[in-house]
Amino acid sequence: MSGLLKFITCGSVDDGKSTLIGHILYDSKLLYADQEKALLLDSRIGSRGGEIDYSLLLDGLMAEREQGITIDVAYRYFTTARRSFIVADTPGHEEYTRNMAVGASFAQLAIVMIDAKQGVLVQTRRHARICAMMGIRYFVFAVNKMDLVNYSQARFEKVKGDIKALADELRLYSVKIIPVSATAGDNVTHASGNMPWYEEEPLLSYLEEVDVSRQEAGDVFYLPVQRVCRPNHEFRGFQGQIECGKIQVGDVVTTLPSKETATVKGILNGDAKAEQAAAGQAVTIQLDKEVDVSRGCVLTSWKELPVEKQVTVSLLWMDDEKLFVGKEYLVKLGTRKLPGTVREIFYKVDVNTGEQIPAPYIEKNEIALCRIEFAEKIVVDTFKRNKTLGELILIDRVSHMTSACGVVEEVHHAADEKPYFEKGELKAGGYIFEELYFNLDQAALSRMNGGEKTYHAGDLVPVAGDSYQYPDYFDIVAAESRVAVLIRSQRIQDIIPLEAYQFTGLPVVDERGFALYIKSEADFDNFRYELEHMKANERTEFFNKWSRFELYRKIVCTDNFWVI
Known part of the structure; x- marks a missing residue:
C-alpha cells in the first residue's frame, strides 16, 4: 500500500468538487449505513428531482446546502484497499479564497475541477496559481460534466489544450488530465464506457498510485524549536517536530541563530527513550551542554541555513x-x-x-x-x-x-542590504532619522522609508523631523551591531567600534532614536556588561530596561499611508 495522500479539490463555483468526492465515498462503499440512508433521504427532499446529491456528504453547513455551494473547508479521511487519504474539499467562490488557501497549505496534490462547458475560468486560474505558490507539485485537472457535452472528445481536447497552456505558464511539475462526470460517475472510480476514446486510468486509480514523495535541502536535519522543556534543574530538552532529515544520539548539531554547536545526549519520542528519530516525528532532544535556545530557534545539522x-x-x-x-x-x-x-x-x-x-x-x-x-x-x-x-x-x-x-x-x-551607517567594515542598521506615522482609521503604525540612505563620517544628518527632535551634539549606540556613531554639530564626526567608545556626558540614543538610560560611565559599563551576557529570549527585557521612546521621538497621526 502507498503512503498517506493529502489532497484538495478546488476550482470555480459549481464545478462539482463536493459531488466528485461524495461520489468516490459512495462508490467505494466507504459510508456507514445510517450515512447512506441520510444521504438518500436528504436527496429526495432537495432540489435535484430526487436523484442522489453526492455533494451533501461534504457540504455540512446549512448555508452551503441552501445555496448549493461550498463555503468552509470540509476535511474527510477515507481508506481504500490500496491507500489512505485525507481530502480537503474547498470553496470555489472568490469570496472564500482564503478558505481555499488554508486547504492548499496542507496538501500534496490538487484536483482542479473544470466545467467541460465553460472551460478554464478566472477562478480556475487563481486556484491553480495559489496551489502552485503553496508548493503543490502534483495536479489533476478533472474536466467535469462530460455528460452535459455528450462525452465529446473534441470538447475535451479543446479544454485540454487550455489546461496545458496554463500548466506551462505556471511551470507545474506533474499534470494529469482526466475527463469525468462527477454526477454520473464516469471515470471517477471506474473506467467509463461512455468515453472509449479515453484509455488511461480513472481518477481514483491514479490517486491510489501517484508517488508524491519529496526531498528537501539534501535531506539535512532541522527541527524548529516549539518549546523548551525544563521540569527540574537536571533536565533541559528542546521540543518540536523534525521537519527534514534524521537525528541520532551522538550527532553534532548547530543551534541557530546563536550558531553554537553541541552533541545530542538523548532523544525522547513521547516519554520513551529513542536512539534516533526522523522527519515527521515530534521529539524532545537533550544536548550535552547549555546553549542559547528558545522557541523559534532551530536545531540543525546544516550550519549554513540562512x-x-x-x-x-x-x-x-x-x-x-x-x-x-x-x-x-x-x-x-x-x-x-x-x-x-x-x-x-x-x-x-x-x-x-x-x-x-x-x-x-x-x-x-x-x-x-x-x-x-x-x-x-x-x-x-x-x-x-x-x-x-x-x-x-x-x-x-x-x-x-x-x-x-x-x-x-x-x-x-x-x-x-544597505546599511544605515557605514565606515569600512563597520555597519549598523536602524531608522533614527525616519518618520513614524500612526493611521487613526486602521490603528496601524508605519515608518517612512527615507530613500534607504546610508550615512558616512562627515555627512550632515537631519536632527529634526515631523516625529523626532535630537540635540545638535549626541552619540548613537547601535548595541546589536556593536557600533557607535558620534554626532557633533549635526554632522557625523566618526563611526567607531562599540568597544572603543567612551561616555563623555553627551545624550545617548540607540539606532532607532530611543533615548538610552546612560548618564555616567558606570551606567555605560553596566549597559555593556548586560549586552554581552544577554540571551536571545532576554532581548526585549534588555531594551525595555535601557530604552525610552518619548524623549526625542513622537508619533504623528495621519489618515493614509501615502506619506511613505
Whole structure:
C-alpha cells in the first residue's frame, strides 16, 4: 500500500468538487449505513428531482446546502484497499479564497475541477496559481460534466489544450488530465464506457498510485524549536517536530541563530527513550551542554541555513483592508512570531495572463511579490529548498486576523542590504532619522522609508523631523551591531567600534532614536556588561530596561499611508 495522500479539490463555483468526492465515498462503499440512508433521504427532499446529491456528504453547513455551494473547508479521511487519504474539499467562490488557501497549505496534490462547458475560468486560474505558490507539485485537472457535452472528445481536447497552456505558464511539475462526470460517475472510480476514446486510468486509480514523495535541502536535519522543556534543574530538552532529515544520539548539531554547536545526549519520542528519530516525528532532544535556545530557534545539522532580516515573498492578500508599503504586521514563520514590515511591493500578478503589474497597494485575493523586513534576524530559507522555513503568514496586530499567507522566494543576505551607517567594515542598521506615522482609521503604525540612505563620517544628518527632535551634539549606540556613531554639530564626526567608545556626558540614543538610560560611565559599563551576557529570549527585557521612546521621538497621526 502507498503512503498517506493529502489532497484538495478546488476550482470555480459549481464545478462539482463536493459531488466528485461524495461520489468516490459512495462508490467505494466507504459510508456507514445510517450515512447512506441520510444521504438518500436528504436527496429526495432537495432540489435535484430526487436523484442522489453526492455533494451533501461534504457540504455540512446549512448555508452551503441552501445555496448549493461550498463555503468552509470540509476535511474527510477515507481508506481504500490500496491507500489512505485525507481530502480537503474547498470553496470555489472568490469570496472564500482564503478558505481555499488554508486547504492548499496542507496538501500534496490538487484536483482542479473544470466545467467541460465553460472551460478554464478566472477562478480556475487563481486556484491553480495559489496551489502552485503553496508548493503543490502534483495536479489533476478533472474536466467535469462530460455528460452535459455528450462525452465529446473534441470538447475535451479543446479544454485540454487550455489546461496545458496554463500548466506551462505556471511551470507545474506533474499534470494529469482526466475527463469525468462527477454526477454520473464516469471515470471517477471506474473506467467509463461512455468515453472509449479515453484509455488511461480513472481518477481514483491514479490517486491510489501517484508517488508524491519529496526531498528537501539534501535531506539535512532541522527541527524548529516549539518549546523548551525544563521540569527540574537536571533536565533541559528542546521540543518540536523534525521537519527534514534524521537525528541520532551522538550527532553534532548547530543551534541557530546563536550558531553554537553541541552533541545530542538523548532523544525522547513521547516519554520513551529513542536512539534516533526522523522527519515527521515530534521529539524532545537533550544536548550535552547549555546553549542559547528558545522557541523559534532551530536545531540543525546544516550550519549554513540562512539567518537574515529581509526576504522577498509571494503573498496572497486575504484582508478586506488594502496592503500598503510601510505597514507592520506580526509574521509567523516556523515556530517564530515577530514584527515585520512590508518594505516594497514589486508587482501584483494578473490572474488571467500572469502579467506582472506595478501596484502601489494590494487588494483582497490578489497575489503580489513583496519585500518584507523582520524586526530582527531569524532563521529563514526559500520555500523551494526548506518548506517549513519558507512559508509564513501575516497577522494584523490590532484585529489578530490572518491578513496574508505567502512563501519566501529569496533571502536577502546582510552583505546585500544597505546599511544605515557605514565606515569600512563597520555597519549598523536602524531608522533614527525616519518618520513614524500612526493611521487613526486602521490603528496601524508605519515608518517612512527615507530613500534607504546610508550615512558616512562627515555627512550632515537631519536632527529634526515631523516625529523626532535630537540635540545638535549626541552619540548613537547601535548595541546589536556593536557600533557607535558620534554626532557633533549635526554632522557625523566618526563611526567607531562599540568597544572603543567612551561616555563623555553627551545624550545617548540607540539606532532607532530611543533615548538610552546612560548618564555616567558606570551606567555605560553596566549597559555593556548586560549586552554581552544577554540571551536571545532576554532581548526585549534588555531594551525595555535601557530604552525610552518619548524623549526625542513622537508619533504623528495621519489618515493614509501615502506619506511613505
